[in-house]
Amino acid sequence: MSYVVAVRALCEFTAKQGDLDLRFTPAPSSQEGIEGHQLVAARRGPGYEAELSLQGAHKGLSVRGRADGYDPVTKRLEEVKTFKGRLDTQPDSHRQLHWAQLKVYGALLCQRSGLAELELALVYFNVGSQQETVLTQRCGAVELQQHFELLCERFLAWAGQELEHRAARDAALTALQFPFDGFREGQRVLAEAVYRAAASGQCLLAQAPTGIGKTVGTLFPLLKAAPAQQLDKIFFLAAKTSGRQLALDALQRIAARPLRVLELVARDKACEHPDKACHGQSCPLAAGFYDRLPAARRAAVAQAAPLNQARLRELALEHQVCPYYLSQEMVRWSDVVVGDYNYYFDVTALLHGFTSVNQWKVGLLVDEAHNLVERGRKMYSAELQPAGLAAARKSPAAGTSTALKKALDKVHRAWNALNKAQQPDYQVYDSFPDKLLLALQQCCSAITEHLAEHPTQVDAALQGFYFEALHLVRMAELLDRHSMVDMGRQPGIKGAVLSVRNLVPAPFLRPRFEACGTSTLFSATLQPPHYFSDLLGLPASHRGLEVASPFSAEQLRVRVAGHISTRYQRRAASLAPITALMAEQFKQQPGNYLAFFSSYDYLQQVALQFMQDHPEIPLWQQSRRMAEAEQQQFLARFTDHSRGIGFAVLGGSFAEGIDLPGRRLIGAFVATLGLPQINPVNEQIRLRMQALFGAGYDYTYLYPGLQKVVQAAGRVIRGSSDRGVVHLIDDRFARAEVQALLPGWWKLS
Structure with missing residues (x-):
């Protein structure tokens, strides 16, 4: 078995040296780069071969890549680099890397075509002025082959190690056992669907109820499928820090060595010297970065535990390299990467870029996928x-x-x-x-x-x-x-x-799904499925799954307060009846509750009324822009023996992704349908959704609102022994079209 490496990856591994130098240099967008390459190719004569696929081998190392262009008449091979601004500000290390890549392409072309020599041309194309600066060298095939073999020799030991790792990884995953005594009810159905989607190379949209263990139920089958489906990487993407932590915890439990797990965090959270610029003359962790990187890389792949943020930082500082850019390097050598949505779906997403360049076959898991609609919109708005x-x-x-x-x-x-x-x-x-x-x-x-x-x-x-x-x-x-x-x-x-x-992120997200070997999007709230397939751009061949709830109506009493309206114009009149309902429920069954409201203003109005009318009942409130420590303090109030009501905002940090099992939470009050505010922007969105999908009100207001309601109510029942109550406070909850979007196992009264 040979180890396959891309030309660019080979050169970056073996030819980079010196400082990390990220002083600001304007870079073309990917579209500008594509157009620049096309324009250069269009200027060449007849017979010019653009995007020339090349491959070769050395001692079991298979090297492949795509050279930008070749003129067989003049025997000139070109590597085109687009840029903005001034070329003379380009760091020397970049120029050395470009020549290294071009010489490897030259060696591969000489191998393929039996050429004795070549003219190599680095073509720097300014996307602003559309001017070319051409640097040339004439090289013999022997010289190019020596260069190629030198880089391959530098990489061979690492490649051999990686082949051994891949074989050991696949053997371990093939023999992988489920980490618990058995599957929870509904969890096996989800796991089997994920495995089948991976086996058939499909996209799966899976709605599964809160509390069945969706994180383990998706990671385990995809890991199990990875060897047979030859998946190079698994990307687990989450909307929030809590989702990433659940994945890291699950991976720690599911799989031991030799699986390599990496957590990606934002640059501002990983930077050790935020007051310094990213180059060797300013930041000590950038100086000599590429000289110290090999030792740090070796130490990183030898780790038994996942490379989470804390461990990666510790390791990086041991070797005096930047933690953030070490994490980017380790993406190449990790089996599972856990990070935020933006690392794969954003305009210049790191993981998608690596996937394209290295031609990885990737398995994608998107946690709490209902969030991807709004997050996708933000990525492609300006x-x-x-x-x-x-x-x-x-x-x-x-x-x-x-x-x-x-x-x-x-x-x-x-x-x-x-x-x-x-x-x-x-x-x-x-x-x-x-x-x-x-x-x-x-x-x-x-x-x-x-x-x-x-x-x-x-x-x-x-x-x-x-x-x-x-x-x-x-x-x-x-x-x-x-x-x-x-x-x-x-x-x-x-x-x-x-x-x-951006209103419909589908055109931007669709190519990202198409680039995957398989993908699964999962959440407790993916109703109706066509809303998500339309807005997210899922492949037409995607499969849908709705996992039946393992919970019974006897576990959760759902009561509709149809005598109360929470509409904006009637809020003042709603304060007294809402507080009376909450107090009555608390007196009947003392314990911990969460109360959700449509805004901070509404929350504060009800809280003030409640404290005046019922000062004997403890309450605590979510505030605007809560720090992480403050959020933890809020949640710490929910214990097995405490009693009180936590006031929170629907759609906020306490409405999803938190786990308060058993007596820590026995009920919730949802005093809103969660509908987005009616304003000029949302009304324009409604008109566009009507024109595109024939469902303006539903796509703009009803579906997004009720997704938040179901997520919030889902905090109450977390396990098979939990019991609780949810009060849906608004007369509109009695409508048939609203109830049709609520979980089928709920029995409303």
Whole structure:
């Protein structure tokens, strides 16, 4: 069995040395890169071969890749690198890596075609000016083969180790046993469906009730399927920290060595020196990073325990390398990666990029998948804030650069013209305003040139606006029916906010699902399934699963308070009856309860009324922007022996992803349908959803609202011995169309 490695991965492993150098250098977007490569190829003569697939071998190491272009007449092989700004600011280490890659491609081409020599050309293409800078070398086949073999020799020991690891990993996973005495009711059904989806290379949308062990019930079968399906990696993606921790805990229990597990965290949480720039002259963990990386990498793969955030940090500091960039390196050598949605689904997602470049076969698990609709929308939305532009215009750079000031002022004028022309506070545009788009494009080019000429200068205001503007321009250029352009004035903000607002993330997410070997999206609230398949862009061949609840109606009493309306205009009248209902339930059955409300304001109004009417009953409240320690204190109030009511916001951090089994929680009050607020933005979304799917109100208001209700109510029954009560407080809960979206095992009274 040979070890397969991509040309780029081989060169990055063997040819990188010196400092980690991430001083700001403007980079083309992936689309700009593709267009740049296409333009260079179009300029070449007839017979030019673009995207040339090459492969070769050395001592059991199989190397493959795709060279950018080859002219068989002149025998010239090209590697095209797109860039922005000035080429002379490129670090030497980057140039060395580019030559290393091109020489490997040259060796592979000489092997394939029996060539005695080649002209190698590094083509640097400026996406702004569309000018080419070409660097050439003429190399003989013997020289290129020696270079190829040298890099392969450096990699062979590691490749052999990795082959041994893969064989041991697959043997261990084939023999893997379920980590508990037996499956919970419903858990086996879920596990079998995940296994079948992996075996057939399909996408699975699985609704399974809270409390059956979905994390173990999805990880175990996918791990079990990995050897036979030749999965290179499993990505477990979660919306929240709690979801990642559940996965890490499950993996610790399911599988021992030699499975390699890695947790990815955000850069701001992993950075040891946030006051320093990412290059060797500033940060001590960047200096000599690639020289110390091999030892850190060897130590990392030798770990018995999962490389969670704490362990990875400890290991990185032992070797004096950056924890964040060590974690990125270890993605290549890990079997299971646990991280946030954005690592695979975002515009420039790390995991998706690695998957494409290395041609990995990946198994994807998406936890609490109902969250992916809103998170996906945010990833592909962009806005221009007046404060950001104002700060950029006052930045030190704008004060010293005439060209920069002129470009920023042009954006300001175009934006002001829109502001003045807009009569209502909120307006939707048929397309992105042309003059503003041109001004933003020109401004981005000016900032690109400035930052390229001053790579060591840190100007946070300018860079912040630059990234905001780049993303907005990118989304404006991709504008279609899946998004809309709007502009609105907001309280406390001078000037209007311009947005490209994504409404249907499906066109952006669909290619990510197609790039997987198999994928499973799971949650307790995926009703109705067509809503999620429409908005997330699931493959037409995807399978659906609804796991029957293992819980009985006798375990959970669900009562509808149809005499109370929580509509905004009737809230004042609702306070007294809500507090009376809650107090009556508490007196009948003292214990711990959660009460959910549609907003902090409503929560505080009911809490104040409750404290006045029933001061003898303990209560504690969720507050805005709670720190993690404060959230833990809130949850710590729920013990087996405590009594009281925790007031929380529906859709917030206490409405899903928390586990309070047994006597820690015996009931919940949901004083809202959870419907999004009726406002101009949501009404425009409703119109678009009606046009696209014929279900404007349902897609905009009803389905998202009731998903939050079911998630919140799901905190009550967590196990087979739990008993509890849920009060649904609003007259609309009595409607047939609303009850049809609630769990079928609930018996409402």
